[in-house]
Amino acid sequence: MVKRKRPKPRPTLSADFKASDSVYYRKPGNESVVGSGTYGKVFKGVHVYTKDMVALKKIRMEGERDGFPVTAIREIKLLQSLNHVNIVKLQEVMVEKNDCFMVFEYLSHDLTGLLNHPTFKLEVAHKKDLAKQLFEGLDYLHRKGVLHRDIKAANILVSNTGQLKLADFGLARFYAKRKKLDYTNRVITIWYRSPELLLGETIYGPEVDIWSAACVLVEIFTKHAIFPGDGGEINQLDKIYNVLGTPTMEDWPGIRDMNWFELLRPTEKKLSTFAEKYKERVTPAAFELLSAMFQFDPVNRPSAADVLEHPYFTTEQPEAKRAEALKELEGDWHEFESKALRKEKEKQDKEARRQAREESQKKDGEKRRAEAAPDPEREAKRVRSGGTSQA
Amino acid sequence: MAASYWESTQRKYWTFTKQQLTLERKKVEEAERNLVTMYPLPDRRLLSIYFYHQLSKMARPLGIRQQPLATAQVYVRRFYTKVEIRRTNPALVLATALYLACKMEEYPQHIRMILAEARHCWDTSFNDISKIGECEFTLISEMNSQLILHHPYRSLAELQTQFQLTQEENALAWSIINDHYLTDLPLLHAPHVVAITAMFLAVVLKPTQSGLPVHAAGATNALQALGNARNSPTQGAQNRVQKLVDWLAESSVDMEAVVECTQELISLYEVWESYNDKTCKDQIAKFVKARGLDK
Numbered sequence: 001m002v003k004r005k006r007p008k009p010r011p012t013l014s015a016d017f018k019a020s021d022s023v024y025y026r027k028p029g030n031e032s033v034v035g036s037g038t039y040g041k042v043f044k045g046v047h048v049y050t051k052d053m054v055a056l057k058k059i060r061m062e063g064e065r066d067g068f069p070v071t072a073i074r075e076i077k078l079l080q081s082l083n084h085v086n087i088v089k090l091q092e093v094m095v096e097k098n099d100c101f102m103v104f105e106y107l108s109h110d111l112t113g114l115l116n117h118p119t120f121k122l123e124v125a126h127k128k129d130l131a132k133q134l135f136e137g138l139d140y141l142h143r144k145g146v147l148h149r150d151i152k153a154a155n156i157l158v159s160n161t162g163q164l165k166l167a168d169f170g171l172a173r174f175y176a177k178r179k180k181l182d183y184t185n186r187v188i189t190i191w192y193r194s195p196e197l198l199l200g201e202t203i204y205g206p207e208v209d210i211w212s213a214a215c216v217l218v219e220i221f222t223k224h225a226i227f228p229g230d231g232g233e234i235n236q237l238d239k240i241y242n243v244l245g246t247p248t249m250e251d252w253p254g255i256r257d258m259n260w261f262e263l264l265r266p267t268e269k270k271l272s273t274f275a276e277k278y279k280e281r282v283t284p285a286a287f288e289l290l291s292a293m294f295q296f297d298p299v300n301r302p303s304a305a306d307v308l309e310h311p312y313f314t315t316e317q318p319e320a321k322r323a324e325a326l327k328e329l330e331g332d333w334h335e336f337e338s339k340a341l342r343k344e345k346e347k348q349d350k351e352a353r354r355q356a357r358e359e360s361q362k363k364d365g366e367k368r369r370a371e372a373a374p375d376p377e378r379e380a381k382r383v384r385s386g387g388t389s390q391a
Numbered sequence: 392m393a394a395s396y397w398e399s400t401q402r403k404y405w406t407f408t409k410q411q412l413t414l415e416r417k418k419v420e421e422a423e424r425n426l427v428t429m430y431p432l433p434d435r436r437l438l439s440i441y442f443y444h445q446l447s448k449m450a451r452p453l454g455i456r457q458q459p460l461a462t463a464q465v466y467v468r469r470f471y472t473k474v475e476i477r478r479t480n481p482a483l484v485l486a487t488a489l490y491l492a493c494k495m496e497e498y499p500q501h502i503r504m505i506l507a508e509a510r511h512c513w514d515t516s517f518n519d520i521s522k523i524g525e526c527e528f529t530l531i532s533e534m535n536s537q538l539i540l541h542h543p544y545r546s547l548a549e550l551q552t553q554f555q556l557t558q559e560e561n562a563l564a565w566s567i568i569n570d571h572y573l574t575d576l577p578l579l580h581a582p583h584v585v586a587i588t589a590m591f592l593a594v595v596l597k598p599t600q601s602g603l604p605v606h607a608a609g610a611t612n613a614l615q616a617l618g619n620a621r622n623s624p625t626q627g628a629q630n631r632v633q634k635l636v637d638w639l640a641e642s643s644v645d646m647e648a649v650v651e652c653t654q655e656l657i658s659l660y661e662v663w664e665s666y667n668d669k670t671c672k673d674q675i676a677k678f679v680k681a682r683g684l685d686k
Contacts, residue, residue, distance in 0.1 A: 064524070065502070065520065065524075066501075066502045066524075067490065067491075067502060067520075067523060067524035067527040067528075068491070068494070068524075068527050068528065068531060070494050070499055073491075073494050073495060073538070076536055076538070077495065077538060077539055080400060080537070080538075080539055081399075081539060083398065092535070092536075093531075093535070093536035095528075095532045100528070100531075100532075174497075
């Protein structure tokens with residue numbers, strides 16, 4: 001006898017979920033925004049049946065005269081052809097009413113948010129694990145012939161189990177491994193842009209991602225961006241020269257051939273202050289690794305595979321350990337939230353300063369004002385986010 | 392393309408069995424039974440030939456190469472397995488497919504140029520780029536934004552070095568691959584199977600002065616040789632063919648599939664004889680005009 005299957009109970013949905021325009025419910029208005037940039041907005045959503053969390057990246061169509069944006073086409077194409085634990089997964093592309101969304105798995109944090117967290121601290125072993133995953137992801141990309149071209153802390157997502165994933169492939173593209181081809185140099189958020197790109201190079205390869213990754217590594221170690229420029233190319237080069245010194249012909253024989261070399265020639269010779277600034281702040285092997293990656297001449301920079309073989313990862317103690325403590329971390333920490341938090345803090349600081357001033361008029365306590373001053377270098381970041389070109 | 396075919400959406404979602412494909416199309420036609428009976432259309436392959444002519448007409452002045460053209464053809468074929476053709480304006484669908492294919496294959500064209508070429512070769516009345524934008528959106532969503540295609544050309548390039556094909560053989564195989572986009576084969580078989588079939592046909596049929604279309608007699612021989620490949624290899628009469636047949640017999644290539652591809656191609660060449668540009672054009676124009684789809 002054939003057993004009749006008992007039908008599954010019909011799922012019931014809450015009123016909010018029922019009203020959702022698609023299977024991915026998101027809170028109305030700006031409440032669900034977890035990121036925004038030149039590309040558009042990213043929302044946090046939840047699948048109304050499975051309750052799985054997703055990140056919904058809205059593809060901006062307004063004002064597009066050339067139909068579906070070619071950058072979105074590229075991003076979809078790249079993500080569909082990639083499959084790696086350290087690369088964010090594109091689950092589907094969804095049309096809701098007249099909007100198009102890319103649906104990603106949801107990760108609670110990004111590196112910027114995590115590093116700026118007011119109380120949470122990463123251990124040395126955790127930092128190493130994040131660094132390792134970063135380069136494993138990068139190694140996979142480069143093996144597949146993909147340049148990311150926008151590696152920065154805010155584009156690196158971290159799950160609440162310490163799993164790291166590279167995201168935002170809006171500027172990425174396939175590159176010719178054997179031939180050297182011309183690409184645009186208007187890529188990569190300027191703080192993370194390598195000197196050859198700043199000097200106008202248009203024939204480049206995976207070395208540009210390595211430079212960016214090295215910048216991220218410094219942030220993982222010290223919480224601070226190493227080259228926080230004001231958003232302009234000249235100032236950015238200055239920031240680099242201030243730390244690494246001005247490049248010599250020996251360091252970088254190809255520098256003369258850079259398009260804008262004559263234009264942006266440094267006016268004075270500077271010596272490297274890198275060791276002085278960073279040697280004490282990181283472990284010896286980590287310092288060695290950073291020095292190797294911050295080479296002016298791109299050909300001297302190690303590949304992602306080389307980096308993974310470095311003693312920092314292979315021999316130096318402690319070994320990499322997954323940051324499992326992230327499970328206990330309350331809330332979601334992205335660049336977006338930490339920006340909001342910062343704004344909120346600035347407001348409070350202002351208030352605090354005002355009160356302090358009033359108080360200081362009574363007493364003579366000037367000290368508190370200095371403490372409460374907002375961090376000026378973080379401000380520049382907002383200017384910079386408009387600086388990435390979509391070409 | 393860096394990704395492998397085996398994990399592709401092409402293999403997972405856009406490769407069908409013949410039965411599945413027939414069923415899909417039946418479903419689409421059933422839903423529009425009235426339209427289908429009111430406006431008869433020529434054989435699908437003949438329509439495909441017509442579409443191909445129109446696409447190349449648009450592509451030539453823009454310098455668009457074969458690969459984006461092939462991609463556009465597959466997009467059109469996929470789209471029309473899900474949407475009844477009589478509900479669309481084929482001119483718009485073709486222009487849009489070409490536009491999208493160019494974006495996808497990193498050969499971007501300006502939307503105005505595509506529109507201008509489309510108007511030029513269809514003498515149609517859609518004259519708004521937003522139409523193409525709209526249609527592109529529909530195309531992408533009907534294909535579930537699964538836009539990456541793996542073409543047989545790459546496999547052919549690998550086979551060419553392995554078997555040291557002559558220039559003529561390679562050119563013939565290449566054009567056979569071009570022809571397979573006029574059939575359902577891109578929705579039925581893996582690109583390497585098509586490439587092997589094309590190479591096999593090219594070697595067996597020998598590029599002769601007569602060129603294409605291929606003679607039916609030669610094709611029958613080819614089929615026979617393929618049949619033998621599954622039995623014991625016969626005496627080494629035709630050296631080159633023998634080597635290929637041996638290789639095929641030993642390889643794990645799905646021979647049934649190769650035979651099916653061969654038959655499909657041969658029957659294409661037979662149908663081609665009855666191709667008439669005007670019939671296709673008129674029959675399409677009939678439903679487009681009657682239903683005001685060009686507005």
